[in-house]
Amino acid sequence: MIIAIAAVISAVVVGFASYFIITKATQTRRLNLIKEAEAEAEMIKKERILQAKEKFIQLKSEHDRQVNERNQKIAQNEQRVKQMENALHQQQEELGKKIKEQNLLRDQLDNQLQGVERKKEEIERKLKEQNLKLEQISGLSSEEAKNILIENMKAEAKSDAMAYINEVMEEAKMTANKEAKKIVVQTIQRVATEAAIENSVTVFNIDSDEVKGRIIGREGRNIRALEAATGVEIIVDDTPEAIILSGFDPVRREIARLALHQLVTDGRIHPARIEEVVSKVQKQIEEEIIEVGKRTAIDLGIHGLHPELIRMIGKMKYRSSYGQNLLQHSRETANLCGIMASELGLNAKLARRAGLLHDIGKVPDDEPELPHAIIGMKLAERYKEKPEVINAIGAHHDEMEMTNLISPIVQVCDAISGARPGARREVVESYIKRLKEMEDMAMSYPGVMKTYAIQAGRELRVIVGSEKISDQDADLLSHDIAKKIQDEMTYPGQVKITVIRETRSISYAK
Numbered sequence: 015m016i017i018a019i020a021a022v023i024s025a026v027v028v029g030f031a032s033y034f035i036i037t038k039a040t041q042t043r044r045l046n047l048i049k050e051a052e053a054e055a056e057m058i059k060k061e062r063i064l065q066a067k068e069k070f071i072q073l074k075s076e077h078d079r080q081v082n083e084r085n086q087k088i089a090q091n092e093q094r095v096k097q098m099e100n101a102l103h104q105q106q107e108e109l110g111k112k113i114k115e116q117n118l119l120r121d122q123l124d125n126q127l128q129g130v131e132r133k134k135e136e137i138e139r140k141l142k143e144q145n146l147k148l149e150q151i152s153g154l155s156s157e158e159a160k161n162i163l164i165e166n167m168k169a170e171a172k173s174d175a176m177a178y179i180n181e182v183m184e185e186a187k188m189t190a191n192k193e194a195k196k197i198v199v200q201t202i203q204r205v206a207t208e209a210a211i212e213n214s215v216t217v218f219n220i221d222s223d224e225v226k227g228r229i230i231g232r233e234g235r236n237i238r239a240l241e242a243a244t245g246v247e248i249i250v251d252d253t254p255e256a257i258i259l260s261g262f263d264p265v266r267r268e269i270a271r272l273a274l275h276q277l278v279t280d281g282r283i284h285p286a287r288i289e290e291v292v293s294k295v296q297k298q299i300e301e302e303i304i305e306v307g308k309r310t311a312i313d314l315g316i317h318g319l320h321p322e323l324i325r326m327i328g329k330m331k332y333r334s335s336y337g338q339n340l341l342q343h344s345r346e347t348a349n350l351c352g353i354m355a356s357e358l359g360l361n362a363k364l365a366r367r368a369g370l371l372h373d374i375g376k377v378p379d380d381e382p383e384l385p386h387a388i389i390g391m392k393l394a395e396r397y398k399e400k401p402e403v404i405n406a407i408g409a410h411h412d413e414m415e416m417t418n419l420i421s422p423i424v425q426v427c428d429a430i431s432g433a434r435p436g437a438r439r440e441v442v443e444s445y446i447k448r449l450k451e452m453e454d455m456a457m458s459y460p461g462v463m464k465t466y467a468i469q470a471g472r473e474l475r476v477i478v479g480s481e482k483i484s485d486q487d488a489d490l491l492s493h494d495i496a497k498k499i500q501d502e503m504t505y506p507g508q509v510k511i512t513v514i515r516e517t518r519s520i521s522y523a524k
Contacts, residue, residue: 216259216267218274226250228283229257229274239285242477242514243292245466246270261468262449264332269295303328310341314348316367320397326377327370333377334446340377343431344370350427351420360419368406368424371399375407387411445471452503456495456511461487473510474499480517488513 148159220226230237230250237248246261248270257274261267272295277283280291304321307328311319319327330341351369352362375390391408401417406424409416416422449467452474456465461482466475476495478488492513499509 216271218257218259218271220255220257220278222255225278226257229278231283231285235285236283236288239288240270240273240292241466241468242464242475243289244270244273245464245468245475247468247473261466262446262471264334265299265329266466268332269299272298303331306331306341310345310370314345314352314366314370315363316348316370323371323374323393323397323399326374326393329377330373340373344373346431347372347424347427350430351423354423354427355420358419358423360423364400364402365420365423367399368403368420369427371403372407372410372424372428385411385413387413448503452499452509455498455502459491459495461491471509473512476511476513478513478515480515483515485515488515 228236229240229248231239237250240246241248244261245263245266246259246269249258249260251258259267259270259274261270269292273288273292276291276295277288280287304325305328307324307326310327311317311324327341327344330344331339333340348366348369351365355362355365371390371394373386373390374393375384375386375388378389378393387408387410391404391414394404394407402420405414405417406421408414409421410425410428412425416425449471452467452471453465456462456474456476461478462476463479464477466477467473468475474495476491478491483491492511495513496509496511499511
């Protein structure tokens with residue numbers, strides 16, 4: 015028991031001893047760490063102080079450098095100001111010297127002017143004395159003598175001027191005809207254009223005579239539908255492999271020809287298809303007219319034309335003037351005008367423009383009772399053409415006075431183009447004009463939708479709306495038109511008036 019207690023006590027004593035030893039060691043280590051931290055903090059402090067001193071020294075040196083630079087600039091500016099002040103002083107001194115010199119010159123000039131004025135007064139006094147002596151000797155005053163001298167000089171100058179004018183006029187008369195003939199001949203020789211004579215029929219060739227029956231249709235319905243849609247008379251006779259399209263309007267004949275070609279190629283020929291194809295061909299012809307107008311303007315080097323004028327130029331392809339193709343005539347006239355204007359030293363482009371447009375008044379469908387030159391002039395005014403072109407168009411048949419040199423050139427070139435052998439036929443022109451008047455007369459009646467003059471003007475077909483005109487009114491209309499044509503027109507033989515009234519009922523299956 016006692017031994018156990020002693021053992022416990024000894025263990026406790028050993029534990030306390032070891033605890034005291036560990037505690038003392040820990041304190042010693044802590045003190046060492048504190049000392050090391052204090053030493054390291056002291057070193058960091060010294061480094062920071064050194065860095066701050068270096069930064070301060072650096073900033074101070076930078077500030078000193080900037081101050082020195084600023085002082086140098088100020089010094090330079092002060093030196094520059096001093097130099098400018100010195101220069102200004104020198105200029106002021108030089109200016110003062112110049113002012114003194116000018117004052118001296120002015121004084122000298124004043125003295126000289128005074129001397130001149132005195133001499134002038136003396137000369138005037140002497141002139142007056144001489145004039146008085148001359149007046150006493152001649153018995154005339156100075157104004158009378160002056161007037162006599164002026165009149166003598168006028169008469170002499172007028173006589174010399176009249177002599178010079180007469181000399182120039184005589185020389186011009188001697189050479190004018192020769193030069194004019196030379197220019198005209200050269201111009202004609204430099205333009206070679208074929209004279210195109212147009213007919214009133216077109217031959218449509220077919221592969222075989224079997225196609226004729228399909229074109230005619232059952233009881234002639236196809237050929238009637240085609241004639242009604244195009245206004246062209248279609249003649250199917252014994253001519254092998256050919257069908258004749260007869261009509262005075264070349265546009266209608268071309269539409270009928272192209273429509274027939276498409277129908278025969280397609281093989282489907284019936285009234286509804288005919289109307290569809292004719293409508294498409296009419297649009298194609300309109301596009302072709304615009305393309306022809308553009309191509310013609312480009313070929314002649316004419317730019318800036320109004321789109322409507324371009325369309326009218328294209329329509330010239332399907333118009334004729336006394337049997338001569340209007341587009342060909344206008345192109346020829348334009349080329350002649352350009353060449354002649356170049357020979358005379360005038361604006362060739364402007365002359366070609368006027369030559370191309372000179373017959374534009376023949377193209378519009380609605381032709382009022384005015385000369386085509388006046389109609390063309392108004393069209394040119396409407397579409398903002400130049401005054402020279404407008405005057406040349408209006409004056410090329412002497413309907414108005416010429417105001418520039420382009421106008422007589424256009425008139426002469428128009429006559430040259432039309433005077434070619436075989437270029438024109440008066441009969442064809444009057445024939446087409448008569449047929450056109452016949453169609454316009456029938457169109458003036460209310461309810462009339464289309465009019466077509468066919469068979470060389472021996473028949474006039476009038477298509478009316480069924481909702482506007484009854485069968486009885488159709489009979490009356492044919493009688494009225496026949497009477498009006500008989501009273502107001504001159505024509506050979508007789509004219510048959512056919513009024514066509516048809517009713518269409520259309521519905522759609524959906």
